[in-house]
Amino acid sequence: MAQASVRPTPCNLTTDTVTNVPSSGANISVSPGVSGLAVGSIIYNLGNAPTAHAYAVRNGNLTMCNYSAYNCGNASYANPLNSNVWVPIANNIVALRAQYGRDNNNLASTMTGVVSTYNQITPASAADTSGLSPFCSWARTLSLRMAVVARSSAYDKTSPTAAVPTWTGATVNASTAPTNPTALGFDLSSVANWQNYRYKTLETTVPLRNSIWQGGQASYQGGSGC
Numbered sequence: 001m002a003q004a005s006v007r008p009t010p011c012n013l014t015t016d017t018v019t020n021v022p023s024s025g026a027n028i029s030v031s032p033g034v035s036g037l038a039v040g041s042i043i044y045n046l047g048n049a050p051t052a053h054a055y056a057v058r059n060g061n062l063t064m065c066n067y068s069a070y071n072c073g074n075a076s077y078a079n080p081l082n083s084n085v086w087v088p089i090a091n092n093i094v095a096l097r098a099q100y101g102r103d104n105n106n107l108a109s110t111m112t113g114v115v116s117t118y119n120q121i122t123p124a125s126a127a128d129t130s131g132l133s134p135f136c137s138w139a140r141t142l143s144l145r146m147a148v149v150a151r152s153s154a155y156d157k158t159s160p161t162a163a164v165p166t167w168t169g170a171t172v173n174a175s176t177a178p179t180n181p182t183a184l185g186f187d188l189s190s191v192a193n194w195q196n197y198r199y200k201t202l203e204t205t206v207p208l209r210n211s212i213w214q215g216g217q218a219s220y221q222g223g224s225g226c
Helices: 134-139 209-213
Strands: 018-020 053-058 061-066 087-091 093-102 117-119 141-151 199-207
Antiparallel strands (some): 053 061, 061 087, 093 117
């Protein structure tokens, strides 16, 4: 981003986009827009443009949709499947699950910074009954745990798989923290002859650093408290 070197009067700040950064040399190309920028204007590097991706299992593939380019919630892109929108990134993927890790300890007080429960309730959505503000609801979302199930490509007539694969989120836990009040298992009913294939479950938990660092944590951790 480029900013004018002299503050205009009135101060209607004009910014323009850097269009070319050469690998060598000192000349940087800027699209000057209508009014243009004077020599000596300031250049800011704001980093890469933000991205928002959606992931889904479609037709036996893990697919990705770019929200910056498409409305990924539009059902017409999924049925029939538009592979230009939902781009396959891995094949033989049969299931995908995810849960939010939330700090719901003592909602009347400030957060502890420790996950107390996992669920699929989107923070600040209509289904969120915590009573927290949207900011605090997201600030108390500390992690995301997810799992994918990959399937072997070889059909096995001996039916090696007797039970559907499981993961941590598939077991109800209502007593030991962090709790998991609702089981979220894998559903392979749409996979023909699913018992005749072998499966591998990959599971991970991702700390949401932006939520932790945004200032909603307890005051003793340097935050304003949520």
